[in-house]
Amino acid sequence: MxxxxxxxxxxxxxxxxxxxxxxxxxxxxxxxxxxxxxxxxxxxxxxxxxxxxxxGHSHPKIVAAVQAQVAKFSHTCVMVNPYEQAVELAEKLNQRMPGTSPKKTIFVSTGAEAVENAIKIARAHTGRRGTIAFTGGFHGRTNLTMALTGKTTPYKHLFGPFAGDIYHAPFPMTYHGISVDDAMHGIETLFKVAIEARDVAAIIVEPVQGEGGFYAAPVEFLQRLRTLCDETGIVLIIDEIQSGFGRTGTFFNSERAGIEADLMTMAKGIAGGYPLSAVVGKAEIMDAPLPGGLGGTYGGSPVGCAAALAVLEVIEAExxxxxxxxxxxxxxxxxxxxxxxxxxxxxxxxxxxxxxxxxxxxxxxxxxxxxxxxxxxxxxxxxxxxxxxxxxxxxxxxxxxxxxxxxxxxxxxxxxxxxxxxxxxxx
The missing domain is CATH 3.90.1150.10 (Aspartate Aminotransferase, domain 1)
Incomplete structure (x- = not known):
């Protein structure tokens, strides 16, 4: 053997x-x-x-940053004894997120956690209950994010019941004959038959679907979602977990549409392989939850933050x-x-x-x-x-x-x- x-x-x-x-x-x-x-x-x-x-694997600048941080301390919990690395990284991510509105950040550990917290923040801000996601979308394997995910096997099979007040609309896929008009009509249909717009806290969308097959949302679709959310008071969450940090030829893929998300979820490429994720968004929305309502023991790990700061340097320098x-x-x-x-x-x-x-x-x-x-x-x-x-x-x-x-x-x-x-x- x-x-x-x-x-x-x-x-x-x-x-x-x-x-x-x-x-x-x-x-x-x-x-x-x-x-x-x-x-x-x-x-x-x-x-x-x-x-x-x-x-890349084991980039020397990221290795050096992690080694230097571990030699100092590996954990104190950012909600107990915070540290400069987390503050500096939050400042840099706030600057990186597209749009001119003042931004704030929270750190957690995984992409699914980032999505869950984005929904929590949207609900706290709006006082509403519903969330609209899209067919083929993938947002995680926790109970709420499974409900958001638009594919059954292997992600949802055997695991119900799921969180309520989650609704799915068609995602535009030109190759499969689903137009932007079809997708927008799907949302309007939800407003008529399932949940009124005034009860929807958030719409969450991947600008390029990950597990769903790398279908890119047309620019027109992202722009129309932004307009719809502005008109109805719905929080627009852009899930850049797989498409962010330079992966698609812009720092965040949604930049190509010229829109500003209300909230953005980030993970995967953020820290070169170290467990870290973030929700970044408009400050007035991010501040809706009360102190203690957001966070996690390992969220904003000092080692992960040190790695992420090095990642940002490498992306820029190279x-x-x-x-x-x-x-x-x-x-x-x-x-x-x-x-x-x-x-x-x-x-x-x-x-x-x-x-x-x-x-x-x-x-x-x-x-x-x-x-x-x-x-x-x-x-x-x-x-x-x-x-x-x-x-x-x-x-x-x-x-x-x-x-x-x-x-x-x-x-x-x-x-x-x-x-x-x-x-x-x-x-």
Whole structure:
């Protein structure tokens, strides 16, 4: 039995099956866009822990910042004895969030916590009860965020009942024939048949759906949501957990629509792999909860804050926002060439900076998702020394999320591996 097999056997025996793993390659160490497992096998990482390590694995500046902080102290709880690192990071995030309104921040530990707290803040501010989310959206695995998530299996199956007063409207997807007008009509229908606008506290939307398949919300849609929320007093929450921190070629993806969210959730790429998340928003809304109503023991970890401050420095110093667009362009060229070699297989190509995806179908038919092919690709990736991820409403999307620090040479080497996988599974 190999070392990877031994560890997988121990993992299955020790860890609940609900926390599954896509690959049985147990990581020994990693650097930038490369991983090595416990047997010495090397992998090119096109997943980065699900868009977490935007600045690459073990970036020296982030390692140094974390080591320096741990040598001082690792925890006091920001709600007991606060520290400058949290204050400085909050100031920088307030400045980074789009819009001219004064901003404030809270820190928690995970993306789901950020979403839950954003809903709490919206309810406290409005005195209303309802929340509208979208089909295909993903917001977490806690009870409230499962209710918000617009996909059943594996996220919601077996886990109900869920939090109440959560409603779903269609998300616009041009490839699947759902227009912006369709999506807005869906919201108006909810106002007529399920909950009045004056009872809705918040609308939450991903500007690029993550687990849902990397569909980008059209600029017009985000702008119309902003107008609707202004007219009805609803809080607009933009979930930038996967799309933020330079991933899509703007620091936050919603910048492309020229709108200002009321609240924004942030996690994943915020701290280079250290557990940290945040809600940033308009100060008057953020201050609605009373003291003690927000927070958590580990929220705003000093180690996480130190890492996040280093992440912001690296993004700026290495021009990673622009690099995301260069990565997207290089992948686009390779993907389009692949699509020509395998006609009818890649139904749609979605490039949002370095948040990229291909949707796999049968015979170029958008209504015939090729889930089986997607599973075969994932099943072959480890043997080819590549880490890629799947996603999608129909689980038929391959997504590419390399570090923004990846070199062109590693992109090409990694895509050569992907080419070989496709050739193998389609032969």
């Amino acid at each position: 190999s070392k990877n097999q031994e560890l997988q056997s121990r993992k299955v025996a020790a860890i609940a099956r609900g926390m599954g793993n896509m690959y049985s390659a147990y990581v020994s160490h990693a650097l930038n866009a490369e991983l090595w497992d416990v047997e010495g096998n090397r992998y090119i990482d096109f997943g980065t822990g699900i868009a977490v390590c935007n600045t 021009n990673l926002v622009q690099r995301a667009n260069e990565i997207g362009a290089r992948f686009k060229t390779r993907i389009e060439a692949m699509a020509k070699r395998h006609p009818g297989v890649i139904g749609d190509i979605r490039i949002n900076g370095a948040m990229m995806a291909i949707e796999l179908v049968h015979n170029d038919d958008a209504h015939r998702p090729n889930t089986e092919l997607t599973q075969k690709i994932i099943g072959q990736a480890q043997a080819h020394g590549l880490i890629v991820l799947s996603c999608g409403y129909y689980s038929n999307v391959i997504r590419f999320l390399p570090p923004l620090t990846i070199s062109d040479e590693l992109i090409d080497e990694g895509f050569d591996k992907f080419d070989a996988i496709m050739a193998t599974v389609l032969s």
